[in-house]
Amino acid sequence: MNRRRQTREEKGAPKWMVTFSDMMTLILVFFILLFSMSVVDAQKFRAIADSFQDRAVFDFYPSVVPFENPAEDRDVKDDPFEQEADPFESFIEMDEEEINEQLDELLEEVQEYLEVNELTEQISASRDDRGVVLVLQEQALFETARAEIINEAEPFLGKVGTLLSTIPNMVKVEGHTDSRPINTYQYPSNWELSGARASSVIRFLIDDQNLDADRFLAVGYGDTRPVAPNTSADNLQQNRRVVLVISDPSYSESDVY
Incomplete structure (x- = not known):
């Protein structure tokens, strides 16, 4: 099968x-x-x-x-490396003589303003190696133990701001106090009070004339740099002050700041 x-x-x-x-x-x-x-x-x-x-x-x-x-x-520059005009460029290119002339004119105008408005006892203006130095006594700016600028101070600070708007100089603002201690909630010591006063002046100048904040430096020295011994009422009053240093560019920054 x-x-x-x-x-x-x-x-x-x-x-x-x-x-x-x-x-x-x-x-x-x-x-x-x-x-x-x-x-x-x-x-x-x-x-x-x-x-x-x-x-x-x-x-x-x-x-x-x-x-x-x-x-x-679009609004594009033909030269890619061309930069906008620097407001400080013309100032940098100025020679020492021209810079001194500007500072002397500023000093003269401030002194004239002080004399016309009878402020020479409260505010002084001078010139040294640092530049133009304005010394404002406490009563010209503030109430005792306060850092808010009084109304009576605004015209002079406005004048200073107007002058600063015409020049690009750096400005150092120093706050100074006397040796009497302060201990409040807002200002635990003279360090805070002096720093707040310097800052108040700078803030007013910037807001009043729309100045560049980079030009300013606020320093609070407290009672560490008295101009007179803290032994009398008059001396204590001299030590309570705010100093504006409109700097001379030829002066060393390390010495100014």
Whole structure:
């Protein structure tokens, strides 16, 4: 009896087809991933580009992003290294004689103002190596143990601010007190009081004439630099003062500050 060898036929796709399908799926996923990474949010990209465009440092570099307003329509300097005019440049280029003339004129005008307004007993103006020095007694600016500028002081400080607006000199404002101790909630010691008084004068000058705050330096010396021994009422009054030093640029900064 002949036995017929029966071959068993496998059902479904051949085995190589499974491997091929997996490979094609992976390739499809790979290209989908590349496509998703290549799509840029135009709105976000424009916001980033605009932020770079607003930076002065990038004004002279061509942008890789086309804008509705081309570069030639914007106010861009032809020379990328050209800077805006420095208000202090002309002052720096002045020679020593011209600087001295400016300071002498300022001193003369302040002294004239003090004489006309009969303020010479409360305020003095002089010139030394540091520059023009204005010494304002406490009663010309503040009430006792206070750092708020009184109304009567505003005209003179306004005059000083007007003069300072015409020159770029640095200004050091010193607060000084007498040796009598103070211990209040606002001013625990003479250090706080003297510093607050110097700061009040600077704040008034800046606000009154819109002066550059970088020109000023406030220092509170407390009672460490008396001009007279703290042994009498008159001497105590002399020590309670605010000093404005309108500095001479030729003087060493280490000595001024």
